[in-house]
Structures are given as C-alpha cells and as structure tokens.
Amino acid sequence: MDVLERYTREIDYQEDATTMDVQEVWLSLPVITRWYATLVVGTSILIALDVVSPFFLYFNSRLVLKGEWWRLFTNFLYMGELGIDFIFHMFFLIRYSKSLEETSFRNRPADFLWLLVFGMIVLTAIAPFVKVQFLGTSLNFMLVYLWSRRNPHVPLSFLGVFNFSAAYLPWVLMCFSVLIGSSPLMDVLGMVAGHTYYFLEDVWPRSAAGAGRRLIKTPRIFVSLMGGDVAAQDRIRRVD
Numbered sequence: 001m002d003v004l005e006r007y008t009r010e011i012d013y014q015e016d017a018t019t020m021d022v023q024e025v026w027l028s029l030p031v032i033t034r035w036y037a038t039l040v041v042g043t044s045i046l047i048a049l050d051v052v053s054p055f056f057l058y059f060n061s062r063l064v065l066k067g068e069w070w071r072l073f074t075n076f077l078y079m080g081e082l083g084i085d086f087i088f089h090m091f092f093l094i095r096y097s098k099s100l101e102e103t104s105f106r107n108r109p110a111d112f113l114w115l116l117v118f119g120m121i122v123l124t125a126i127a128p129f130v131k132v133q134f135l136g137t138s139l140n141f142m143l144v145y146l147w148s149r150r151n152p153h154v155p156l157s158f159l160g161v162f163n164f165s166a167a168y169l170p171w172v173l174m175c176f177s178v179l180i181g182s183s184p185l186m187d188v189l190g191m192v193a194g195h196t197y198y199f200l201e202d203v204w205p206r207s208a209a210g211a212g213r214r215l216i217k218t219p220r221i222f223v224s225l226m227g228g229d230v231a232a233q234d235r236i237r238r239v240d
Contacts, residue, residue: 029094030101032112037094040136043077044086054078058133059124076120079136093140096147104150110222115146115197118216122193130185141190142197145170149198170194 026034046052059075060068079089105112119142123135132138152167164172174187200215 029098030109032109032116033094033097033101036097036116037090039077040079040090040093043074044079044082047078048082054134059127059135060133061128072124073120075134076136076139078134079140089137089140092144096143097140100143100147100150104146110226111218113226114216114218114222117222118197119143119193122196123189126189126192130189132185132189135186135189137186138189138193141170141173141187142194144173145191145194146198149194149202 026038029037043052043057047054057071057074057078059071064071079093080086100115101109101112105115116139119139120135123138123142126132127135148166148169152165154166155163156166156169157163158172158176170187170191174184174191177184177187197216205212205214
C-alpha cells in the first residue's frame with residue numbers, strides 16, 4: 001500500500017511539474033505572441049474536436065462581401081491539423097514572434113500588433129489572386145522573414161547538418177519545403193508580405209528619397225488599444 005501511495009504521489013508530482021512548466025512557458029511569452037499563439041492552438045483544438053468547422057473560418061472574398069467579415073481574421077488562426085506539421089509551425093511562430101516582440105519591438109506592443117495587422121492586410125489583398133483559403137502559415141513566415149532581415153548575421157544550423165547565417169533562413173526553409181514535396185506558395189506569400197513591411201519600415205525611411213519619413217506609421221488607435229501613451233510611443237520610434 002505504501003508503495004502504491006508513493007507511486008501515486010510521484011505521478012501527481014510529475015503532472016503538477018508538467019503543468020507548471022507549460023504555464024511558465026506560456027506566461028514567459030510577450031503579450032501579443034502569447035495571445036496569438038493561444039488563439040492558433042485553441043482554434044486547432046476546436047477543429048480537432050469537431051466543435052468548429054474550418055469551412056466556417058476560411059477566407060473567401062465573396063462570402064466576406066456578403067457579411068461574413070470574421071473570415072478576414074479567422075483564416076489566420078488555422079495552421080493545419082494537429083500533428084508534426086502543426087508543431088513545426090508553432091515552434092517557428094513562438095520562437096521568432098517572441099524574439100521580434102522582445103527585441104525589435106521591445107516596449108512597443110502597439111507597433112508589433114500593427115505589424116501583424118499590416119501583414120494580414122497585404123496577404124488578404126493577394127489571396128484572391130492565388131486562391132488561398134488559410135493564410136496563417138504565410139503570416140508566420142512573414143515574421144521569420146522580418147527576423148532574418150533584422151538579424152542577418154546570427155549563426156544558425158539546420159538539423160545539425162550545415163551552418164548558415166540568419167539572412168538565408170527563409171530560403172533554407174522554403175527549399176526544405178520543396179524537398180519534402182510541399183508547395184512553396186505559402187512561404188513566398190509570407191516573404192512578399194515581410195519584404196513589403198521591411199522595405200517601407202526599414203529601407204525607405206533611411207533612403208535619400210525617404211528622408212526619415214515612415215510610410216506605415218502605427219495608427220494611434222493601436223497605441224490606445226495597448227494602453228500606451230501616443231506621445232511616448234512617438235518618442236520611442238524617433239529614438240529607434
């Protein structure tokens with residue numbers, strides 16, 4: 001009986017430790033990354049349990065024009081069925097979204113939220129021409145692309161096989177997708193959205209023609225939504 005009780009206590013302790021580890025990881029994520037990842041995981045679980053149908057979430061411009069406006073947002077929350085591929089996407093989402101939010105967008109949650117919304121706008125504008133119904137993986141890839149542009153010299157290793165600098169990360173991942181038989185379309189869309197933001201935010205203002213002018217300033221409503229001070233946010237952006 002004592003052995004059984006000890007064994008039961010050990011199992012309970014391991015379960016509590018696992019629960020706390022998951023909770024600690026979740027709480028350690030910056031706010032935008034945390035809630036976006038939560039919505040993505042929650043959506044996939046609801047679909048796996050057959051509570052929600054993906055047919056209710058996918059992007060369709062015709063249905064959006066008929067009033068089903070939620071599709072503009074919900075199509076970014078589904079990254080495929082639960083499985084290895086989904087874990088792969090979540091790993092990159094959490095890793096690079098977290099890194100961007102904690103470094104390039106440190107103390108600027110409104111700017112990071114605007115980055116995601118801007119990416120959604122660009123991808124939504126392209127979607128009708130390429131007949132894509134779910135754009136979550138492309139938005140994810142956009143974050144990978146932007147991170148690689150802002151951290152080009154970080155050394156990386158792919159599957160422990162070969163080393164390369166972060167500037168080549170999007171291309172390495174796209175080539176890997178092709179090698180395993182996947183279409184590179186979603187990756188290409190993410191790169192287009194990411195480069196659009198990168199050019200308008202990082203390249204153009206520093207060019208002679210741009211002369212320091214930002215073409216995609218964060219709307220003030222985003223600053224207010226994130227509980228920030230508009231004047232303080234403008235000062236931070238000028239310092240950056």
